[in-house]
Amino acid sequence: MTAIAAAEVIVTSPGRNFVTLKVTTADGVVGLGDATLNGRELAVAVYLADHVIPLLIGRDAMNTEDTWQYLYRGAYWRRGPVTMAAIAAVDMALWDIKARYAELPLYQLLGGQSRKGALAYGHASGADTEQLFDSIREHLDLGYKAIRVQTGIPGLDSVYGVAASKAGDGERYDYEPARRSASGRALPVEEAWDTRAYLRHVPTVFEAVRNEFGAELPLLHDGHHRMTPREAAHLGKSLEPYDLFWLEDCTPGEDQDALRYVRSQTTTPLAIGEVFNTVYDFQTLITERLIDYVRAAVTHAGGITHLKKIADFASIYGIKTGFHGPTDVSPVGQAAHLHLDLALHNFGIQEYMRHSDETLEVFRTSLTFEDGLLHPGEQIGLGVTIDADEARKHSYEPAYLPVNRLLDGTAHDW
Structure with a gap:
C-alpha cells in the first residue's frame, strides 16, 4: 500500500490567483493538482482543506478510480464547479504520484x-x-x-x-x-x-x-x-x-x-x-x-x-x-x-x-x-514542480471576472 501521509493547499497569486493541492505519500513522493476556480478560488481551497484532505490521509495513493468515486459519490451533493475542482485536484495529484512511482511521464500510463x-x-x-x-x-x-x-x-x-x-x-x-x-x-x-x-x-x-x-x-x-x-x-x-x-x-x-x-x-x-x-x-x-x-x-x-x-x-x-x-x-x-x-x-x-x-x-x-x-x-509524472518559497511571495488578491449588461442595464452573459 502506498499511503497518503499528508496534503496541503497552496494559494498563490503570481499575477493571478492559483489554488494547488500538494499530496505527499509516506515514501515522500509528491503529486500536484490544480484546483483553481477563477473568481471563486477560496471556495475550493476551503472545501479541500476542511472537507477533502481529512478523508485522504491513510488512503492508497494508487487507487485513483476508487478515490474519485469515493469523493464524488461520498459527498452525496454531487457535481458543481467547487466540488468537481476539488476532486480534480486530488485526481491530478494521484496520477502525478502514480507516474512518479512508475518513473514515467504521465502520458505513458x-x-x-x-x-x-x-x-x-x-x-x-x-x-x-x-x-x-x-x-x-x-x-x-x-x-x-x-x-x-x-x-x-x-x-x-x-x-x-x-x-x-x-x-x-x-x-x-x-x-x-x-x-x-x-x-x-x-x-x-x-x-x-x-x-x-x-x-x-x-x-x-x-x-x-x-x-x-x-x-x-x-x-x-x-x-x-x-x-x-x-x-x-x-x-x-x-x-x-x-x-x-x-x-x-x-x-x-x-x-x-x-x-x-x-x-x-x-x-x-x-x-x-x-x-x-x-x-x-x-x-x-x-x-x-x-x-x-x-x-x-x-x-x-x-x-x-x-x-x-x-x-x-x-x-x-x-x-x-x-x-x-x-x-x-x-x-x-x-x-x-x-x-x-x-x-x-x-x-x-x-x-x-x-x-x-x-x-x-x-x-x-x-x-x-x-x-x-x-x-x-x-520528465516523470506531470512534469511540473512548485517552488513553495516563491509561491509564498505572492499573496492571494480578491479578483472577479467582469459582468455584462445590455445597453438598457439588463444583466447578460459575459
Whole structure:
C-alpha cells in the first residue's frame, strides 16, 4: 500500500490567483493538482482543506478510480464547479504520484503517445482591424498554426477576448481583467453589450482576416454564451463562407436542446463545454452529435480520470477534444491537458496561452512549444514542480471576472 501521509493547499497569486493541492505519500513522493476556480478560488481551497484532505490521509495513493468515486459519490451533493475542482485536484495529484512511482511521464500510463505533439491555438485580438492584424502576425511569428480571433465592436468600450496587455515575448494574454476599488474590495468590471452590433460586425472582421491571411489558416471564434439560439444560428450561418475551425460557446450550453436548432441551421463546427463539470452536461450534445468539440477543462471537470471518460465517450460519436486552456488553468492543469492530448486518439486542438514569467517562477514546467505543437516533456509524472518559497511571495488578491449588461442595464452573459 502506498499511503497518503499528508496534503496541503497552496494559494498563490503570481499575477493571478492559483489554488494547488500538494499530496505527499509516506515514501515522500509528491503529486500536484490544480484546483483553481477563477473568481471563486477560496471556495475550493476551503472545501479541500476542511472537507477533502481529512478523508485522504491513510488512503492508497494508487487507487485513483476508487478515490474519485469515493469523493464524488461520498459527498452525496454531487457535481458543481467547487466540488468537481476539488476532486480534480486530488485526481491530478494521484496520477502525478502514480507516474512518479512508475518513473514515467504521465502520458505513458494513459495509452502512450498517439501523436508527436498537440496542435495549439493562440489568442489574437484587437480593438480594430489594424490591431487585430498586428496580433495575428505576432502569434504567427511565435509559431502558432491556428488562431482564435476576437475583435472590438464599434460603439462598445470593452469586449470579452480583446487583450488589455501583452506577455513579455509579445503574446497577448491579459483578456480577463479584474478590478479592485479604492477601499480594497474586489469589484467586477461591468461591461456594456450590444448583440445586434456584434452580429453585424463579426462577419466583416473574418472577411478581412481571410483576405489578409488566406484560406489555409485555421481560425476560431468564441461567442462566450452571449447569444440566443436564433442569434447563434444567424452568426454560424454568416460565418460559413470563412470556414472556421470552430465557433465556441455560441449559446449557453446547459440548455442542450437549444443546440438542436443551432445545428439545424448552420454547418459551422461547434465547440462547447468549458463551464461543464461532468459527462452528464455533455450527454445529449454528444449522443445527438450536436457539437464537434468538447471544451471541458481538467481542473473543472473532475480531473484526468473523468476528463478521459468524457473524451472516450465523445470518441464513439466522432467528436473531438478541444480542452479549455487559458491562464486561469495553472501550469499543473495545463500539463494534465497535454498528457491527455498526447494520448487520446480523438484529440482535436488545445487552447494555449503562455503563463507570465512571474507564474513560471512559481510553477516549473517541462512543456515545450515548437512549430505550433505542444508537448508535456519527458520528465516523470506531470512534469511540473512548485517552488513553495516563491509561491509564498505572492499573496492571494480578491479578483472577479467582469459582468455584462445590455445597453438598457439588463444583466447578460459575459
